Amino acid sequence: MLDTILGPLYYVVSWIIVQFHTLYSLVFDKDSGWAWGLSxxxxxxxxxxxxxxxxxxxxxxxxxxxxxxxxxKAIQERYKSDKQRQSEEMMKLYKETGTNPLSSCLPILAQSPFFIALYQVLNHIAQGKVVGVIDAELLESARNAHIFGAPLSVKFMDSAAKVEALGASLTDVRVVTVIMIVLMSASQFFTQRQLMTKNVDLTVKTPFMQQQKMLMYVFPIMFAVFGINFPVGVLVxxxxxxxxxxGQQMFVIRRNPTPGSIAFTQRQERLRAKGKIVEAPEEIEAKKAAEAARANRQQPKRQPKAKRQLAGTGTQTSTGDEKTSLEKKQPEGTKPKPAGGSRSAKSGQRKGGPQRPKHPTKK
Known part of the structure; x- marks a missing residue:
């Protein structure tokens, strides 16, 4: 069934490989892994x-x-109880903004048929079957081609007898396949990590960022799981x-980064250093003021435990110091006034001062 559907594509893929193989055979041995691998x-x-x-x-x-x-997210919250209305509003939003959710998957979808066709072509070669434009002579040459000691048509899970029939050892095949799978997983991880750390708008926190972060770890695991079931040629x-x-993503992020991302800030600094971006006087003054404020701002120092405890008793110490200073300000030969001085002085005059004369009593 699959051969019937993808049969024409087998001819396309095999024809392209054969043309490149003919070209590289001018430099390398036509039966070598370099000629077939580079193809x-x-x-x-x-x-x-x-x-x-x-x-x-x-x-x-x-x-x-x-x-x-x-x-x-706002639409989902607003119409969370009405899924049909939610879908309608989503489609309306996509139409107004000219966004197609499937556009992000187009390269993968377009590449998938070629990937499946290549897998089937190499699988036919491994089984010794003529496929596409690869005739019996090319079939024998491709079956015997080795890359670092591993035939292009074998898999990690193949038996030792099958591998030895192609003039290789099972150890070499498994070492080569494991190294390729690790490199595949690492390259996929760094591709996704580069997208997350450099080309994401940090001013907006969205669920999309969490999804991308999850894919950063899921894809390498998928490569490791499925990679052991692919021929060496498919791993190449x-x-x-x-x-x-x-490499393509690095180029795009450097030349055309997402606004608000770290890569965008770095690109603006490069253009500013080259004089291609001239800042307004207000922006320059605001930046200088921010840098000056940052330079003058002092971080609080952590005090030792003894000083912190002393600070806790600061009220009592300051009160004692105030009393001492008041005593020093009094002139010599006088005593400091007690608390509530005015009332105490009046009472003192009544007791120790001259008495008010009493009215004479009538006799």
């Missing part, structure tokens, strides 16, 4: 060059989805496309 790598490069327009659409769609996350294809994606 697969060239197939990847050709496909990815054709997919560059779709990749640009993917970048734009991803940015639009990031920008729409707050509005999408997959590793090459991952490395291409990593």
């Amino acid at each position: 697969i790598v060239s197939l990847v490069v050709l496909i990815r060059i054709c997919l560059i327009p779709l990749f640009v659409k993917q970048i734009k769609a991803t940015r639009n989805m990031q920008a729409l996350q707050p509005k999408m 294809y997959w590793l090459t496309t991952n490395v291409w994606t990593l």
Whole structure:
């Protein structure tokens, strides 16, 4: 069934590989792994060059989805009890903003048929079956081609007898496949990490960021699980496309980063250093004021325990000091006035001072 559907694509993929193999046979031995391996790598490069327009659409769609996350979340909260109305509002939002949620998946979807076709072509080669334009002579040459001691058509899970029949050892095959799987997983991880750490708008916190962070760990695990079931030639294809994606993303992030991201700030600083961006006088003054305030601001120092305890008794100490200072201010030969001085002085005059004369009594 699958051969019937993808049969025409088998001819396309096999024809491209054969053409590159003919070209590389002028430099390398036609039966060598270099001739066949480089043919697969060239197939990847050709496909990815054709997919560059779709990749640009993917970048734009991803940015639009990031920008729409707050509005999408608001719609979900507003119509959480009415799923139909929620879907209608989502579609309306996509239409108004010109966003297609599937655009971010276009490069993967477009590349998948070629990936499946290559897998089937190499699987036919491993089984000794003629496929596409690969005749019996090319079939024998491809079966005996080795990359670092591993035939292109074998898998990690193949038996030792099958591997030895192709003139290789099971240890070499498994070492090569494990190294390729690790490199595939690492390249996928760094690709996703680069996207998360450098090309995400940090001013907006959205669920999209959490999803991307989760995919950063899920994809490498998927590569490790499925990689042991792919022929070495497919692993070469997959590793090459991952490395291409990593390099292509680095180029795009450096030249056209997402506004509000770390990469965007770094790009603005580079352009400013080259004199391609001239700041307004208000921005320069505001930046200088912020830097001056940052420089003058002092961080509080942590005091030792003894000083902290002394600070707790500061009220009592200050009160004693005030009393001492008051005593020093009194002139010599006088005593300091007791608390409530005015009332005490009046009472003292009544007791010790001259008495008011009494009225004479009538006799």
